[in-house]
Amino acid sequence: MKDFEFHRPASIKDAVALVAGTSGAKYLAGGQSLLPVMKLDLAEPPALVSLARLPGLADIRVDGGTVAIGALCTHDQVARSADVAKAIPALAALASHIGDAQVRNRGTLGGSVAHADPAADYPAALLGLGATIVTDRGKHAADSYFKGLFETSLADGELVTAVHFPVPRRAAYAKFAHRASKYAVVGVFVAETAGGVRVAITGAGATVFRSAAMEAALTSSMTPGALDGITVPADDLNADAEASAEYRAHLIGVMAKRAVAALR
Amino acid sequence: MPKLTLSVNGQPRTIDCANATLLVEALREHLGLTGTHVGCDSSQCGACTVHVDGRSVKSCTMLAVEAEGAAITTIEGLAKGNDLHPMQAAFKEHHGLQCGFCTPGMVMSACDLAARNPAPSEGEVRHWLEGNLCRCTGYHNIVKAVRAGAGDMNGGK
Numbered sequence A: 001m002k003d004f005e006f007h008r009p010a011s012i013k014d015a016v017a018l019v020a021g022t023s024g025a026k027y028l029a030g031g032q033s034l035l036p037v038m039k040l041d042l043a044e045p046p047a048l049v050s051l052a053r054l055p056g057l058a059d060i061r062v063d064g065g066t067v068a069i070g071a072l073c074t075h076d077q078v079a080r081s082a083d084v085a086k087a088i089p090a091l092a093a094l095a096s097h098i099g100d101a102q103v104r105n106r107g108t109l110g111g112s113v114a115h116a117d118p119a120a121d122y123p124a125a126l127l128g129l130g131a132t133i134v135t136d137r138g139k140h141a142a143d144s145y146f147k148g149l150f151e152t153s154l155a156d157g158e159l160v161t162a163v164h165f166p167v168p169r170r171a172a173y174a175k176f177a178h179r180a181s182k183y184a185v186v187g188v189f190v191a192e193t194a195g196g197v198r199v200a201i202t203g204a205g206a207t208v209f210r211s212a213a214m215e216a217a218l219t220s221s222m223t224p225g226a227l228d229g230i231t232v233p234a235d236d237l238n239a240d241a242e243a244s245a246e247y248r249a250h251l252i253g254v255m256a257k258r259a260v261a262a263l264r
Numbered sequence B: 001m002p003k004l005t006l007s008v009n010g011q012p013r014t015i016d017c018a019n020a021t022l023l024v025e026a027l028r029e030h031l032g033l034t035g036t037h038v039g040c041d042s043s044q045c046g047a048c049t050v051h052v053d054g055r056s057v058k059s060c061t062m063l064a065v066e067a068e069g070a071a072i073t074t075i076e077g078l079a080k081g082n083d084l085h086p087m088q089a090a091f092k093e094h095h096g097l098q099c100g101f102c103t104p105g106m107v108m109s110a111c112d113l114a115a116r117n118p119a120p121s122e123g124e125v126r127h128w129l130e131g132n133l134c135r136c137t138g139y140h141n142i143v144k145a146v147r148a149g150a151g152d153m154n155g156g157k
């Protein structure tokens, strides 16, 4: 790994200024995505700006119909939060199945959302619940946030500070996990929200996406059987050593049914 | 080179190391604590697991500079003189190791679980140890050892 400057600012303002001040500088949260990439020399940032000392970014607040989770909350913190488990049990369960215990002890919500790995779990919850991504300079609706492979609507140096999840009536997430890493080969988040039924699919494409056909079918009847015969075309799906595009298309149907059966 | 101050197994330590130094390199190469192993160096196997402020982390996937001011516990910090820590004793008793390469990471990971859950079920142990790979044992005796060790740590025996 190439050496780099290391900063540990104590305010959001300083963190943003430090990243803006050095071309190619990056924020460091839990390091569970960034450090593996740096160790392979696939990223060589000249400076890292640690978020560890920023105040107020590791809180979880449930306020009426919204669960607000700070960007620095670890996956473990979300998985073990009694407040999250009560308001959105599907979200706490999703967090408890990210990677493994050590990854959950370090990895953060903000890092996962900023990184936008195509096989990450949180993006399915953000899109499935219609969450809002809050940053140092504004807000992004999940519907227009995930742009493509590792690509989001964040501007250069924009810092994610929190994600606001609207509490659904019912929701569930089902994933077919990669055997070693636990990343989603396919993960489907189904939610009955105030704005209607939402189905978000991760692991299968370049980024998380919704299935209008599944949403329409589940709006008529919220049963696993309602999804019989509804398929997502394999054309644009990922193919790799783990699964072909056709197998992923098949898994989407299976995981969607499992999620519907598990709604609560 | 930046100076880094942290506590390792209860002792204050100062290390001069480059910012790109991983925590596992600081422990093994700067402090000579070679009980923490490097299996994959790619965040998968858990052989490098240590505790940072009581929580299990993969020390090959954390920068040493991020541990500034933190309390680190490694496998060397568990036994009291010749008395094995209850989790170590349980691994010995239940044959939870063969070659022993994965064992320091397994034990550190298991101690984090036992601190949160004094009586983990078999399923809970298996879910918790997903980040620790063993190429020898087939895991059955590791699971037995962790359940027994958790009981002993939490006042059994």
Ligand SMILES: Cc1cc2nc3c(=O)[nH]c(=O)nc-3n(C[C@H](O)[C@H](O)[C@H](O)COP(=O)(O)OP(=O)(O)OC[C@H]3O[C@@H](n4cnc5c(N)ncnc54)[C@H](O)[C@@H]3O)c2cc1C
Pocket: A026, A027, A028, A029, A030, A031, A032, A033, A034, A035, A036, A051, A071, A097, A098, A099, A100, A103, A106, A107, A108, A109, A110, A111, A112, A114, A115, A117, A119, A120, A121, A122, A158, A159, A160, A161, A181, A182, A183, A184, B043, B044
């Ligand atoms: C073995 C292993 C297994 C894993 N399995 C899974 C899995 O099953 N499911 C899953 O979803 N993930 C998995 N992950 C990834 C893990 O969840 C990461 O923690 C997460 O993707 C990134 O979060 P982080 O805090 O570690 O971010 P970092 O690695 O620190 O940062 C990632 C990127 O986001 C940027 N960034 C970080 N925080 C912010 C912020 N607040 N604002 C703006 N930019 C920011 C950084 O600059 C960097 O570019 C796994 C990782 C490992 C090592």
Ligand code: FES
Pocket: B037, B038, B039, B040, B041, B042, B043, B044, B045, B046, B047, B048, B049, B058, B059, B060, B061
């Ligand atoms: S050496 Fe750190 S996870 Fe394998």
Ligand code: FES
Pocket: B096, B097, B098, B099, B100, B101, B102, B103, B133, B134, B135, B136, B137
């Ligand atoms: S005992 Fe040999 S790798 Fe686990």
